Amino acid sequence: MAETMLEKLKEIAFEAGGVILSMYERRDYKTAEKKDDSPVTTADLVASELIEDRLKQSFPDIPVISEESEHQDYNERRQWRAYFIIDPIDGTQEFISRSGDFAVNIAYVENNEPVIGVIFWPVGETLYYARKGAGAFKQKENEKQSISVRKFSDPQADPIIIAISRQQAREPVFNRLQTKRDIQPLPTGSCSLKACFIAEGKADCFLRLGPTGEWDTAASQVIVGEAGGRIVNENFEPITYNRTVSLLNPNFLVLGDQNVPWEEVFIARQARFR
Known part of the structure; x- marks a missing residue:
């Protein structure tokens, strides 16, 4: 079926x-x-x-x-x-x-x-x-x-390719980084394409700040998860589906290789309640 x-x-x-x-x-x-x-x-x-x-x-x-x-x-x-x-x-x-x-x-x-x-x-x-x-x-x-997501030779130190929007300001995203590692931006379009590029190893991560809906992440979540990555809110907690009155998402992260210490790369921030 x-x-x-x-x-x-x-x-x-x-x-x-x-x-x-x-x-x-x-x-x-x-x-x-x-x-x-x-x-x-x-x-x-x-x-x-x-x-x-x-x-x-x-x-x-x-x-x-x-x-x-x-x-x-x-x-x-x-x-x-x-x-x-x-x-x-x-x-x-x-x-x-x-x-x-x-x-x-x-x-x-x-x-x-x-x-x-x-x-x-x-x-x-x-x-x-x-x-x-x-x-x-x-x-x-x-x-x-x-x-599958790109595997790092050295998860602690290798450069990180971050998918980033062409339409939105980069500064809010880069202000959330707390690492001295080399960060290489990959400008691209929609949320789902950024997620797919992470799933196939063209990029390593993506931080989405701003309004989105559960329709923006549902398909991506399966693809990224099966490719070895994950999608979480900005406090590194799972995204939920149809569990609240609102169908809006919190800010979220799409993360590739799970051997990378992502919580040392991005500043965690308590997700707002929906």
Whole structure:
């Protein structure tokens, strides 16, 4: 069942990515602002509707949470044993700025834990995916390969590659570093692509400061975890799913090689209650 579901989620992500890419290349979309002042495009909405429709066709008994749809009341959500959570375009600002660094995120959550994650990067024609206990993979065209985080020769001293946003100021992130080790920035786009780059060893870590939702991390959490890394809040505690009224995340860290003493690299800060 799990493998069949994974294949269907890959298929849906690829289809949605194709529609998004077509709108992106033709510049056939409009842009607006949501109530929280974050951007949204007609491509986000089209992709969200497509993904939700495909999921409901294939898995009619499993509810769906989308960033771009009205969210169910927590009194209803808290009863769910399983659900899908999606971000039709993770990196909408990157889509608008035309950097190409945006992705489709689809995750399946069971007993409040993401267990299947699929992330499709349309411009890069690359699919990242994982199922809990079965490893993490990267697929481009017909070539599939297992991926894992970069292993340090010396976890105590080797230079660290930090994935960092092109759209946000670097200073708040670098102010949270407390190490004299060489830090090498890797500018890139959406949260999920940063996480995938860590999962495949192109970068070692990522600190996200600012508002995100559980749809931003659910698929990444499976992929990064199966690749040997982890995602935690800024106090190095696990990220939770559907356990509070709010679906917003705290600030979080995506960390690669677990032999690195990450708590000596980043300044821990008590996470705010949601």
